[in-house]
Structures are given as C-alpha cells and as structure tokens.
Amino acid sequence: MLTVWGRATSSNVQAVMWTIGELGLAHVRHDLGHVHGGLDTPEYKAMNPNGLVPTVRDGDGAPMWESAAIVRYLAAKYGDETFWPRDPDARVRLDMWAEWIKTTFGPHFGGQVFWPLIGRPLAGGPEALAEAIEALKPLARMLDARIGAGPYLAGEHLSFADMIVGVQLYRYYTLDFDRARTPALDAYYARLCARPAYREHAMVSYDSLRIAP
Numbered sequence: 001m002l003t004v005w006g007r008a009t010s011s012n013v014q015a016v017m018w019t020i021g022e023l024g025l026a027h028v029r030h031d032l033g034h035v036h037g038g039l040d041t042p043e044y045k046a047m048n049p050n051g052l053v054p055t056v057r058d059g060d061g062a063p064m065w066e067s068a069a070i071v072r073y074l075a076a077k078y079g080d081e082t083f084w085p086r087d088p089d090a091r092v093r094l095d096m097w098a099e100w101i102k103t104t105f106g107p108h109f110g111g112q113v114f115w116p117l118i119g120r121p122l123a124g125g126p127e128a129l130a131e132a133i134e135a136l137k138p139l140a141r142m143l144d145a146r147i148g149a150g151p152y153l154a155g156e157h158l159s160f161a162d163m164i165v166g167v168q169l170y171r172y173y174t175l176d177f178d179r180a181r182t183p184a185l186d187a188y189y190a191r192l193c194a195r196p197a198y199r200e201h202a203m204v205s206y207d208s209l210r211i212a213p
C-alpha cells in the first residue's frame, strides 16, 4: 500500500497520482499543502525537510520526495518493460525529455505564464508576460517535434516519461493565452485526455489556486 501526502491540485502530486492510476497501485492519499496546510509540522518535516508535496511511502519504506524521482521509483518497481525500459539507452531517450520538462519548459511555463495568468503578476507587468508567452513558443515547438506521430513519447506504449511530461499539459491547454501552433502536441494531449487515469488525476481544476487581484 502506498501512502501519498499532497493535495490533488498540485501538479507534482498529479504526476505521482497519475502514475499510480496507470499502474493500478493500491494507495491512500492525504490532502496536505496550500489551503489544507500541514507542511510545517515536525512530523511532516521529518519525512520531507522541504516542507513541500508530494511525499510518498511505499509500505513501511522510507519517505520519498521529489515527484519525478517518485515516478521513476514506481515505474522501476511496478512498471513493465514498456513503462520503464530496463535498457539505459532506450530509457535515456525518454528520460532526457522528462528532465527537460522539469528543468526547462516547466519552470518557464509555471513561473512566467501559469502563475501570472491566475493572479500572481510578473514584476515586469503585462510586457514581461507577453515576452514570456513568446519565449514559451519555441519550447512547445521542440516538444511538438519530439512527439511527432507518437502516439506516446516511447512510441506505441505509455511510459514513465509521459507521466512527467504530460501532466503539465492540462494547465498549458486550458489556460487562455496565445500558444504556438503544435499539431502533434495537440494530438498527444487529446490522447492523454482519453485516458481515465489522466482525467482523474491530471485534469484537476486549478480554480482554488487563483489569486484574487
């Protein structure tokens, strides 16, 4: 039995929960963070010194944090060969995109587009937001080129890397802003939206995160 601490509205929790859903793993999740609080207690800090979500324990195992590391753990332990290729050469072709979305696309989209659009303006105001939206376009085109005909990052079968990459797309596609033309990425997102586990765990409203002006 997996225990997950973290609110359903956190995209990092969503990556973990979507993985759990795709792999059909028994779990219990406790809402923590944002309006639920609970991250500053000594008990929680002892599990996750960052005071952030998600944190996961697998049975009596030691607590784990960092969502992408948790996704990789679950994939390696419970996923089949297609979900977690054992061959390092095959795996790195996927993992580099998982790293890229966490370190390149994600911080730019999250910090400079998503949060400003839901009420946390950039220091540079609307001009800075317009620049950030423009700067996101080449990144979206890169991902579009990588996805190609797909259907998934690894081709025919869903893999751990889709969990880390695809989870970002619900917010990307549901916010109202000027996106790059990315037909392959659009089709990939449509395929994810057809998956019950993605709908349940990744397509979670962010209305409660909106900051009133």
Ligand SMILES: N[C@@H](CCC(=O)N[C@@H](CS)C(=O)NCC(=O)O)C(=O)O
Pocket (backbone or CB within 6 Å): 010, 011, 012, 013, 032, 033, 034, 035, 039, 051, 052, 053, 054, 065, 066, 067, 068
């Ligand atoms: N790199 C970490 C980031 C964790 C993180 O920033 N979590 C956010 C939610 S997405 C958080 O805990 N925010 C404080 C809160 O929810 O109160 C990961 O991927 O797990």
